[in-house]
Amino acid sequence: MWDYTDKVLDLFYNPKNQGAIAPCEEPGIAVVFGEVGSIACGDALRLHLQIDIASDKILDARFQTFGCTSAIASSSALTELIKGLTLDAALHVTNKEIADYLGGLPEAKMHCSVMGQEALEAAIYKYRGIEIEHHEEDEGALICACYGVSENKIRRVAI
Amino acid sequence: MNIIYFDNNATTQVDPIVLEAMLPYLQEYYGNPSSMHSFGGQVSKAIQAARSQLASLLGAEDSEIVFTSCGTEGNNTAIRAALAAQPDRDRIITTQVEHACVLNVCKQLEKQGYTVTYLSVDRHGQIDLTELEAALTGSTALVTTMYANNETGVVFPIEEIGALAKSYGAAFHVDAVQAVGKLPLNLKTSTIDLLTLSGHKLHAPKGVGALYVRRGFRFRPLLLGGHQERGRRAGTENVAGIVALGKAAELAQQHFQSTTLEQQLRDRLEQGLLATISDCQVNGHPTQRLPNTTNIGFKYIEGEAILLSLNQYGVCASSGSACTSGSLEPSHVLRAMGIPYTILHGSIRFSLSRYTTAAEVDRVLELMPPIIERLRAISPFNSD
Amino acid sequence: MNIIYFDNNATTQVDPIVLEAMLPYLQEYYGNPSSMHSFGGQVSKAIQAARSQLASLLGAEDSEIVFTSCGTEGNNTAIRAALAAQPDRDRIITTQVEHACVLNVCKQLEKQGYTVTYLSVDRHGQIDLTELEAALTGSTALVTTMYANNETGVVFPIEEIGALAKSYGAAFHVDAVQAVGKLPLNLKTSTIDLLTLSGHKLHAPKGVGALYVRRGFRFRPLLLGGHQERGRRAGTENVAGIVALGKAAELAQQHFQSTTLEQQLRDRLEQGLLATISDCQVNGHPTQRLPNTTNIGFKYIEGEAILLSLNQYGVCASSGSACTSGSLEPSHVLRAMGIPYTILHGSIRFSLSRYTTAAEVDRVLELMPPIIERLRAISPFNSD
Ligand SMILES: Cc1ncc(COP(=O)(O)O)c(C=O)c1O
Ligand SMILES: Cc1ncc(COP(=O)(O)O)c(C=O)c1O
Ligand code: FES
Ligand code: FES
Incomplete structure (x- = not known):
């Protein structure tokens, strides 16, 4: 059985910021979402951001997650972490910070926090109109077949 | 909660009646069943009684039962024994939906030069006997399939499978870990050569299982050592576990x-x-x-x-x-x-x-x- | 009488304190330690605790302990694992006075092409280290000896044996079935790569044992299947037996x-x-x-x-x-x-x-x- 911290379980049972953000007509406010994973992989995260255009700040963040306990808790943790940050600051949030916020994740589940970081990148890059570079999954065994995370990638992101 | x-x-769950039956063998009857003295001898008798109880549930003879430590040991042993018995045959047929302890042995055997066919299943989890028949050849050493699948409960037509296996002279092993106690079995009139079961799936404790080996089947033990289980499984017997499995088999029959x-x-x-x-x-x-x-x-x-x-x-x-x-x-x-x-x-x-x-x-x-x-x-x- | x-x-005899420790795992705590739910998770924790108790008796790390079903399984597994780890070496050294479960594996390996040296013993049952040294070559894969003989109690100088084995790059396995609990062991500072023990020789029940595998030793499991024991011994764990062995190890240390x-x-x-x-x-x-x-x-x-x-x-x-x-x-x-x-x-x-x-x-x-x-x-x- 996975050894989940109380924080993981709490955010799984009572997730904060779950759901979508409705499109906003107000001037100066932008709503955007980023998505990673797919139903075929077994994990997917859609991260919604409401951004104050002038200050570049995240006013609100919400998530929709298809995935395991850690994936749901990580998504919720991410939204808590980035609310109020500027987009540049948010881009510096690492999956390790997400895991730390949760009081740690089982080793085999660390990749579940990577998804959050990637969805955030996807959302911000989309907002900024930047083409996302796809990391080459060169060497490294696939350890999470569900959405193609390689061991290398986990190391790269986690350390 | x-x-x-x-x-x-x-x-x-271990049936309380099973626990009661095994307890004396964790207490006063602690002798080694292989010992010369009657203190050990009475323990040996308890093992024989358990053997009869289990044989009766399976419709087997006492001498066809080999006690093991779990279903995994049974499956590993059976597959290797069947291959050792027929060194001139190098093909194995199994299914894609077997338990890891069959699939991983098969994968290992592929590395050692065996050709393994993994039969497909349809959307209901059932195999196709014509696919099996097409895969069988004169060099098929072994057909190994489950009786019932652990994840879906789907039941395979083992006697039809066995009849086909026999018609090509292949040995037939059945992983009945999920079936014993839930489905009827009568090995006397069956095509099965080797059958695996595990105690903890039928209200006996974890750490004991059994392998049925048809009389006359050329058997090769996996664990070598002393003469226990008539030389078919060395190692001091899990006496309390065996007594428990015997009682659990008796209860399964009643229930x-x-x-x-x-x-x-x-x-x-x-x-x-x-x-x-x-x-x-x-x-x-x-x-x-x-x-x-x-x-x-x-x-x-x-x-x-x-x-x-x-x-x-x-x-x-x-x-x-x-x-x-x-x-x-x-x-x-x-x-x-x-x-x-x-x-x-x-x-x-x-x-x-x-x-x-x-x-x-x-x-x-x-x-x-x-x-x-x-x-x-x-x-x-x-x-x- | x-x-x-x-x-x-x-x-x-099973120590009554050992029985008391294991009983809950034959009663209310019957979950499968591999299950996701906390009912299984608590059982997994009990296994970890037993692992620590046993590791402490041996001076080993928890992760170096692999639970097995008996001494025979441990010895069979250890010998085959050591050979699989060194496919380029084809010699084994053991003694003439080993237990049947070592000797019979060696005999089988001779048929498979291995050369086995059976060291002689003197009239006191002791081996001669110069004979060992003369037998060692660069193609010795494994030296396997008992720590103490089951029939005579004679104790071998395992660290001297181990030092010689190491000097030729051979793996060193010790059958310590008779020694654990009777002789001191500190595997941290030892030359031993693999060590076998059996619960029923130290007041735990029959049907459980353990294999010590030195950290970093390239190990190959004998029983293939699920992920139990970190992939080193497949099969649902004998939970009650393992808890008992842990407690017996703790008592052995106290006694x-x-x-x-x-x-x-x-x-x-x-x-x-x-x-x-x-x-x-x-x-x-x-x-x-x-x-x-x-x-x-x-x-x-x-x-x-x-x-x-x-x-x-x-x-x-x-x-x-x-x-x-x-x-x-x-x-x-x-x-x-x-x-x-x-x-x-x-x-x-x-x-x-x-x-x-x-x-x-x-x-x-x-x-x-x-x-x-x-x-x-x-x-x-x-x-x-
Ligand atoms: C020295 C020695 N090695 C191995 C064994 C085998 O242990 P088990 O009976 O638990 O398989 C025994 C006892 O039977 C023994 O005395
Ligand atoms: C179909 C099947 N075969 C084999 C096994 C292995 O049995 P054990 O866990 O007793 O080794 C299991 C259960 O774990 C099973 O469900
Ligand atoms: S996201 Fe949790 S297992 Fe893949
Ligand atoms: S006469 Fe009885 S054993 Fe030889």
């Missing part, structure tokens, strides 16, 4: 009708879930299925999240098999059945036992809809 | 001084027999010996007859090892020691435990002289 245990295909009750409760659970929750389906065969098992896939959500939600209320269920539950891969059984991805990841198994009550079923029927609803509300796919 | 149990090298008492009683028995019965001798080393074991040869008579006479009074002793006691061959251990035929057949082993009392020793001292006298009176050789 009260536990509602719907995970009996993973392991079962045989209770499987009808189990099936009624299983059906009530299954139909209740299908009726109250949208977008879900049974993974498995509508009729060729163990009486105690239902595997249900819920669209748009993920199995672990369902399990952990149930866990909060003391309800034990599972996804995949227990011993691969640490892995992140979706079930190889459901993938082999071609279950669509939308459902694959959200499939969980409920497995009942003779201890299951209607009240427990109703409690789960009450808990599940809000759990599924909550998780679907979190999921991005629900509304798509 | 009151049993006087002097056959603790065959198997031991360690009691081996001195055992030795005093053993010496009293040994010296008493030598003093009151003519024409008998100790088979084994005068000092390099387990504290609990004495093997004594009585000229002109036959061991089974002695054992049966003792049995009449509820005294349990043995000749040879328990698991070969069905065979009619005289002990391979005593033959390797060159024990003369006049004594070989009349040798029996008394093995004590922490439960042995002075009164029991005295009772045996009282019973033995008339038994020996009566049998000698029947024997045709007595008068020679």
Whole structure:
């Protein structure tokens, strides 16, 4: 059985910021979402951001997650972490910070926090109109077949 | 918290009568059954009695029973014994939906030069006998299939499989770990050469199992050493475990009708879930299925999240098999059945036992809809 | 009849404290340790706790312990794992006095092309390190020896053996089934790569054992299947047995001084027999010996007859090892020691435990002289 911290379980049972953000007509406010994973992989995260255009700040963040306990808790943790940050600051949030916020994740589940970081990148890059570079999954065994995370990638992101 | 245990295909509760039977062998009767003195001799008699009890459940002869430490040891031993008995044959036929302890041995054997055919299953989890027949050749050493699948409960037509195997002179091994005690067996009139079972699936403790070896079958032990089990399995016997398995076999025979009750409760659970929750389906065969098992896939959500939600209320269920539950891969059984991805990841198994009550079923029927609803509300796919 | 149990090298009584510790895992805590739910998770924690208890007795790390079903499985697994780890080496060194579960594996390996050296022992049952050194070559894959002999209690100088093995890059496996709990071990500072033990020799029940695998040692499991024991031993765990072994290890550590008492009683028995019965001798080393074991040869008579006479009074002793006691061959251990035929057949082993009392020793001292006298009176050789 996975050894989940109380924080993981709490955010799984009572997730904060779950759901979508409705499109906003107000001037100066932008709503955007980023998505990673797919139903075929077994994990997917859609991260919604409401951004104050002038200050570049995240006013609100919400998530929709298809995935395991850690994936749901990580998504919720991410939204808590980035609310109020500027987009540049948010881009510096690492999956390790997400895991730390949760009081740690089982080793085999660390990749579940990577998804959050990637969805955030996807959302911000989309907002900024930047083409996302796809990391080459060169060497490294696939350890999470569900959405193609390689061991290398986990190391790269986690350390 | 009260536990509602719907995970009996993973392991079962030791029947209190079984515990009572084994206890003396953890207390005053601690002798070694191989010893010369009567203190050891009486222990040896207890093992013989357990052998008869188990043989009787299987319709086998006492001398055809070899006690082991678990189903995994039984399967590993049986497969290797069958190959050693026929060194001139180099092909194995099994199915894609076997337990890891058969599949991993087969994979290892492929590295050693054996050719292994993994029979496919249809969307109900059933194999196709014509595919089996096409795969059989004069160099097939062994056909090894389960009797009943641990994840879906799907039951294979073992005697038809065995008849085909025999017609090509191949040995026939059956992994009956999930079937013994739930389905009838009469090995006397069967095509089976080797059959594996495991105590902890039928209300005996973990750490004991047995291998049936048809009389006259050329057997080669996996564990070498002393003369225990007539030289077919060395190592000091798990005496208390063996006595327990014997008693559990006797009880299984007595309780045989209770499987009808189990099936009624299983059906009530299954139909209740299908009726109250949208977008879900049974993974498995509508009729060729163990009486105690239902595997249900819920669209748009993920199995672990369902399990952990149930866990909060003391309800034990599972996804995949227990011993691969640490892995992140979706079930190889459901993938082999071609279950669509939308459902694959959200499939969980409920497995009942003779201890299951209607009240427990109703409690789960009450808990599940809000759990599924909550998780679907979190999921991005629900509304798509 | 009151049993006087002097056959603790065959198997031991389960300590009541051990039984108490394991019972909950035969009752309410019946979950599968691999399950996702916390009902299974708590069982997994109990296994981890037992692992720590055993690791502590051995001076090992928790992750170095692999639970098995018995000493035989441990020895079979260790030997095959060591060979698989070094496919380019094809020589094995062992001794002539190993347990059947080492010797029979070696014999099988000879058929598969391995060259096995069986080191001889002197009349005290001790090996010669120069013979070992002469046998070692760059293609020695494995040196496997016991720590203490089950029949005579003779203790081998394992660290010297290990140092020599290492100097040739060979793996070193120790069958410590008879030693654990009786002799100190600190694997952290040892040359041992693999070490086997069996629960039922140290007051845990039959059906559980463990294999120590040094961290970093390239290991290959014998039983393939699920992910249990971190992929090093597949099969649902004998949970109650493992918990029992953990507790037994903890108790062994606590009772360690009691081996001195055992030795005093053993010496009293040994010296008493030598003093009151003519024409008998100790088979084994005068000092390099387990504290609990004495093997004594009585000229002109036959061991089974002695054992049966003792049995009449509820005294349990043995000749040879328990698991070969069905065979009619005289002990391979005593033959390797060159024990003369006049004594070989009349040798029996008394093995004590922490439960042995002075009164029991005295009772045996009282019973033995008339038994020996009566049998000698029947024997045709007595008068020679
Ligand atoms: C030295 C030695 N090795 C191995 C074994 C085998 O252990 P088990 O009977 O637990 O398989 C025994 C005892 O039977 C033994 O005395
Ligand atoms: C079909 C099947 N075969 C084999 C096994 C292995 O049995 P054990 O866990 O006793 O080794 C299991 C259960 O774990 C099973 O369900
Ligand atoms: S995201 Fe949790 S297992 Fe893949
Ligand atoms: S005469 Fe009885 S064993 Fe040989």
